[in-house]
Structure formats: C-alpha cells, structure tokens
Amino acid sequence: MSITTITTAQRAERERQVAEALHSGEMEGLPASEATKADTDKYVAGEIDLVELEARVRTRYEIV
Known part of the structure; x- marks a missing residue:
C-alpha cells in the first residue's frame, strides 16, 4: 500500500x-461492491494510489 499526500483540489478531482x-x-448494470467502494474511498483520501486501486479491482474481479 502506498500513501500519497494530496491537495484539497486533488481530492476533489x-x-x-x-x-x-x-x-x-x-448505468451499464455493473454496480460496485462494498469492497470496491471502500477502496475508492481510500483512493480519494490519498491512502492508496491509482495503481493500487486498479490492482485491487483487477484482483477482486479476476481481470487479467
């Protein structure tokens, strides 16, 4: 896990x-799981970066 310091503007983005x-x-009929929503919250907060978020989602849904 990587922790990133982000600005208020980056968090908003x-x-x-x-x-x-x-x-x-x-809209495509693919709602996010609670685990994925928890991971996106960590991404927004700067607790994980986009690479880690993607890796978690790919692992969770077995995407190669």
Whole structure:
C-alpha cells in the first residue's frame, strides 16, 4: 500500500472521477461492491494510489 499526500483540489478531482466511474458502471448494470467502494474511498483520501486501486479491482474481479 502506498500513501500519497494530496491537495484539497486533488481530492476533489478524485471524488469527481470516482463518482463518474461508479455512475458509469451502474448505468451499464455493473454496480460496485462494498469492497470496491471502500477502496475508492481510500483512493480519494490519498491512502492508496491509482495503481493500487486498479490492482485491487483487477484482483477482486479476476481481470487479467
């Protein structure tokens, strides 16, 4: 796990990007699991970076 220091503006941008991605998935009939939502919260907070978020999602859903 990597912890990243992010600014308020970066956090706001991450929140926007995550909300957009989750909404897009829902519109396609692919709602995010609670575990994935917890991971996106960690990403928004700067507790993990995008590489770690992607790795977790790929592992969870067995995406190669």
